[in-house]
Amino acid sequence: MQYKSQAVAKPYFIAAIGLFVGQILFGLIIGMQYVVGDFLFPEIPFNVARMVHTNLLIVWLLFGFMGAAYYLVPEESERELVSPGLAILMFWVFLIAGALTVLGYLLVPYSGLAEMTGNSVLPTMGREFLEQPTITKAGIVVVALAFLYNVGLTILKGRKTVVSLVLLIGLAGLAVLFLFSFYNPDNLAKDKFYWWWVVHLWVEGVWELILGSILAFVLIKTTGVDREVIEKWLYVIIAMTLITGIIGTGHHYYWIGTPDYWQWWGSIFSALEPIPFFMMTVFAFNMVNRRRRNHPNKAAVLWALGTAVMAFLGAGVWGFLHTLAPVNYYTHGSQITAAHGHMAFYGAYVMIVLTMISYAMPMLRGRSAANSEASQVLEMWSFWLMTVSMVFITLFLTGAGILQTYLQRYSSDPLPFMVVQEKISLFYWMREVAGLMFLIGLVVYVASFFVGSRQPEATAVVEGSAA
Amino acid sequence: MSSSAKASDGSGTAIAAESLYLVNLLLAPGLGFLILLAVWWRQHRRAPPLAAAHLAQTLSGSVWAGVLLVVVNAFIVLLGGYHGAHVWVIVILYFTFCHSMLVLFGAYGLSKAMAGQCWRYPLIGRPLPAGCPK
Numbered sequence: 001m002q003y004k005s006q007a008v009a010k011p012y013f014i015a016a017i018g019l020f021v022g023q024i025l026f027g028l029i030i031g032m033q034y035v036v037g038d039f040l041f042p043e044i045p046f047n048v049a050r051m052v053h054t055n056l057l058i059v060w061l062l063f064g065f066m067g068a069a070y071y072l073v074p075e076e077s078e079r080e081l082v083s084p085g086l087a088i089l090m091f092w093v094f095l096i097a098g099a100l101t102v103l104g105y106l107l108v109p110y111s112g113l114a115e116m117t118g119n120s121v122l123p124t125m126g127r128e129f130l131e132q133p134t135i136t137k138a139g140i141v142v143v144a145l146a147f148l149y150n151v152g153l154t155i156l157k158g159r160k161t162v163v164s165l166v167l168l169i170g171l172a173g174l175a176v177l178f179l180f181s182f183y184n185p186d187n188l189a190k191d192k193f194y195w196w197w198v199v200h201l202w203v204e205g206v207w208e209l210i211l212g213s214i215l216a217f218v219l220i221k222t223t224g225v226d227r228e229v230i231e232k233w234l235y236v237i238i239a240m241t242l243i244t245g246i247i248g249t250g251h252h253y254y255w256i257g258t259p260d261y262w263q264w265w266g267s268i269f270s271a272l273e274p275i276p277f278f279m280m281t282v283f284a285f286n287m288v289n290r291r292r293r294n295h296p297n298k299a300a301v302l303w304a305l306g307t308a309v310m311a312f313l314g315a316g317v318w319g320f321l322h323t324l325a326p327v328n329y330y331t332h333g334s335q336i337t338a339a340h341g342h343m344a345f346y347g348a349y350v351m352i353v354l355t356m357i358s359y360a361m362p363m364l365r366g367r368s369a370a371n372s373e374a375s376q377v378l379e380m381w382s383f384w385l386m387t388v389s390m391v392f393i394t395l396f397l398t399g400a401g402i403l404q405t406y407l408q409r410y411s412s413d414p415l416p417f418m419v420v421q422e423k424i425s426l427f428y429w430m431r432e433v434a435g436l437m438f439l440i441g442l443v444v445y446v447a448s449f450f451v452g453s454r455q456p457e458a459t460a461v462v463e464g465s466a467a
Numbered sequence: 468m469s470s471s472a473k474a475s476d477g478s479g480t481a482i483a484a485e486s487l488y489l490v491n492l493l494l495a496p497g498l499g500f501l502i503l504l505a506v507w508w509r510q511h512r513r514a515p516p517l518a519a520a521h522l523a524q525t526l527s528g529s530v531w532a533g534v535l536l537v538v539v540n541a542f543i544v545l546l547g548g549y550h551g552a553h554v555w556v557i558v559i560l561y562f563t564f565c566h567s568m569l570v571l572f573g574a575y576g577l578s579k580a581m582a583g584q585c586w587r588y589p590l591i592g593r594p595l596p597a598g599c600p601k
Contacts, residue, residue, distance in 0.1 A: 278574065285578035309571060317567045395564070399556050406552040 001363040003074035005081035010364045011091050012067030013357045017446065019060035019098070020350075024439050026053040031432040035425050044106065051131050052105055057345065058129065059098045064353030065174075065210055066091075069151050069167060071360045072217050077158025083150050090146045097139040101132055123184055127195055130181045137181055144175040162231040163213045163220070166238055170209030177201050189257030196252045203344070204245040204273060204315075211311070211352045212237050212280065218304050218359050219284065224292035233283045240276040248273050251323045255332060263325035270323040274316030277308075277348075284308035294460040297362065297370035299379040303355035306387055310347025318343055318394065330409050335424070336401030343394040346386075354445075361449070367457050374452030378444055385441030392434035400427035477518025480510055481580035484518070488525035489573040492532060492566065500529050516599040520585040523593040524576060531591040532569050536562060 001007065030049045032039045040049075074081055081087060104113045110131075117133035119125045124134045132140070148171060155164045180197040216234045220227055250266025284305050295301060318340040322331040331337070358379065362371045370376065408420045415423075483506060491499030507522045514522060540558055547554030572588050579586040585599035586592075595601075 278570075281571070281574045282578050282581075285575050286581050289578055289582035289584060312571075312574075313567055317563065317570075321563060395560060398563070399560055402556045402559050403552055406555055411552070 003080050005084040005087075006071050006074050006360075007364060008081065008084050008087040008091070009067040009071035009360060011088070012063050012070065013361060013364070015091070015095055016060045016063040016067060016353060017357070019056050019063065021442060021446070022102075023053055023056035023060060024435075024442055026050075026056065028432070028435050028439060029053075031428070031435050034421075034428040035432065048105055048110070051110075052102055054129055055105070055131060056102065059094075061349050061353060063094070064356070065171070066094075066147055068210075068214050068353065068356040068360075069147070069171060071356065071364075072167065072214065073151050073154050073164055074158075076161045076164040076217070077154050079154065079158040081150060082153040082157065086146055086150050090143045090150075093139065094143045097136055097143075101136045104133065105131075122182065124182055127181075127184070127191070129199055130195065134182075137178075140178065141175070144178065148172060148175055161227070162234055163217050166209050166216075166234060167213035170206045170213065173206030173209065174202060177206060192256045193253065193258065196249055200249045200252055201246070203349070204248060205242065207349060208241040208245065208276065209238050211307070211348055212241070212276075214352050214356050215280065215284065215304060215307060218300060218355055219287045221359065222295040222297065222301050222304065223287045223290070224295075225287045225290050229290075230283075230287060233279070233287075237276050237279050237283065240272075240279060244269050244272040244275060251325075251328065254325050254328055267323065267325045271320060273323070274312065274320050277312040277316035281308040281312045295369070296458045296460040297359060297376070298458070299371070299376045299383070300355060300359040302380055302383055303351060303358045306383060307347065307351040307355055310343065310351055310387060310390070312347070313391075314340065314343030314345070314347035314394070318398070321398075330405050331401065334401045334404045334408075335397045335427075336405065339394045339397035339401055342397065343390060346390045351387075362457075365453075370458045371448075372452035372455035373458045374455055375448050376458055378448035378451050382441045382445035382448060385444060386438055387441075389434045389438035389441055393431050393438065396427045396431040396434060400424040400431070403427070476583060477515035477521075478580060478583045480506070480514060480518035481521035481583075482577065484521040484525040485573060485577040485580045488529055489570065489577065491529050492570055492573060500533070503529060516596045517580075517583060517585060520587075520595050520599045521576065521580050523596075524586070524588045525573075527593045528569065528572060528576075528588050528591055535565050535569070 026049050029040060029044060030046060030053055033041075033046045033049065070081065070087055104117075108116065110125075113133060114120075114125050117135045119134055122134050124137055125131060130137075151171065152168055155168050177198055180194050183194050185191050185194070212234055216230050219225065220230050246269075247265055248270035250262040251270040253262035253266055285308070288301065288305060318336075322328055322336045322340065362369065371379070403424050404420050407415050407423060408417060484503060487499050487503035487506065489499075491497070491503065503522075503525060507526050511519060511522050540562055543558050543561065544554060547557070572591075576586055576588065583600060585595050585601055587595050
């Protein structure tokens with residue numbers, strides 16, 4: 001670790017992993033509720049468990065992004081963070097606010113939570129992914145502002161690199177676009193229109209900038225390829241991301257009461273959205289092929305390459321699968337969407353956070369570059385267990401979605417929703433089994449932090465040597 | 468790398484071959500293959516090992532892609548019937564999975580070509596010629 005203040009990243013990473021475990025447990029609960037409807041009812045109803053599953057995902061990824069930024073920025077800026085104390089204070093504010101919100105979801109009926117937290121003063125609750133009480137949203141804004149102040153000032157006072165500036169643009173965009181969660185018009189079409197400015201422009205816009213910059217940083221550090229080469233790739237990737245992603249928002253506007261032209265704009269631009277992900281795949285492999293050194297942290301390199309591949313498959317291929325308006329007319333809101341959502345979030349954002357944790361955590365725990373061989377072997381096992389499980393989760397959900405679309409919407413004799421759900425339950429069972437495998441992978445991942453911690457650090461193998 | 472250096476080591480042709488393989492899969496099916504076939508026809512006898520390897524991989528990969536994506540799918544539909552719900556589950560899952568894997572082979576092949584290295588496509592690739600940089 002080159003700068004003392006990078007240490008503030010550690011609690012963020014630990015919290016991220018803890019919340020990740022919670023997210024997966026709730027995912028398994030709702031997976032079971034798909035097939036055993038009254039599982040854990042009335043203690044944990046489906047709608048509450050789903051809300052906790054998705055909200056925990058967002059919160060732990062935000063913890064991960066913040067931790068990544070706090071680790072990356074001092075090294076890129078070649079100076080200490082402006083205020084490590086503020087970073088730690090905001091960590092506790094965010095963690096406590098997040099924990100209280102989840103407890104509120106679980107212990108208080110949602111309408112009661114809205115009443116308790118004064119939602120009527122500025123109503124923002126009740127919308128998918130943005131269910132947080134208004135007061136929590138205000139807290140997120142405070143944390144985001146303090147975070148941007150800390151990171152932004154460090155970047156502006158220090159060395160400015162393409163990596164840190166792209167990261168800053170991504171983080172600033174993340175904060176600014178979140179403000180649309182406070183806009184909650186009565187008109188449902190308008191509500192949905194701006195709701196996507198948070199949801200879509202996060203995951204298919206500014207978050208991709210964060211992903212690109214973190215991936216570039218890790219590849220610079222692990223491959224030793226010239227910064228200039230990597231930065232050129234990054235420029236082109238983020239340009240393509242923004243060109244396709246911003247107007248690509250239109251693929252959410254097909255059926256919400258917006259003008260018909262969105263079916264053309266949305267189809268054309270979102271059909272181009274796989275391009276930046278494809279470029280990211282070629283970029284990552286190209287950098288590793290041209291590497292000047294073998295980094296001892298093989299697990300981090302594996303996560304980096306895995307991110308590029310899985311993001312392309314999940315966000316690119318599975319997004320394209322149902323993005324054209326004539327296809328989406330039939331598939332909208334089916335399990336195909338769920339399949340895409342699972343693999344895209346895992347590939348693009350879960351894996352990039354785990355890439356950064358894998359790269360930074362050994363240094364944060366006092367190693368010079370990498371964990372021991374034993375620890376890395378376990379971590380790489382967790383990579384394959386989680387990734388293969390996610391591929392199966394996606395395939396099973398896709399199968400369910402195709403059958404659902406056909407039986408419920410395409411056939412000449414369409415069946416009712418619940419009848420179809422019964423018919424596709426085999427896919428839901430198989431998804432649940434794959435989910436359990438994913439949990440095992442996650443347990444192995446957590447275990448990798450404790451195994452081999454007293455063994456010596458792994459060293460880079462020189463290519464062509466015997467051992 | 469200068470253009471004359473690219474011509475002598477064959478990396479320009481190697482990159483073009485991988486790009487045409489991807490064009491055939493992603494943008495212009497058939498047309499990409501025909502251009503790739505023309506490039507292979509003109510260059511495969513006198514190409515340096517790097518270019519020869521990538522030309523052979525991509526040509527073989529494209530032929531296999533045609534078999535796996537068109538012929539096999541046609542068989543599934545012919546055997547299962549156009550109106551079977553389960554047929555479409557198999558066709559779409561199979562096509563998406565298979566097509567994605569073929570594209571990933573191409574992406575990796577392209578990155579190898581850009582790095583001036585040879586690479587044999589798993590399962591569907593031809594053996595690499597002697598003297599090929601790995």
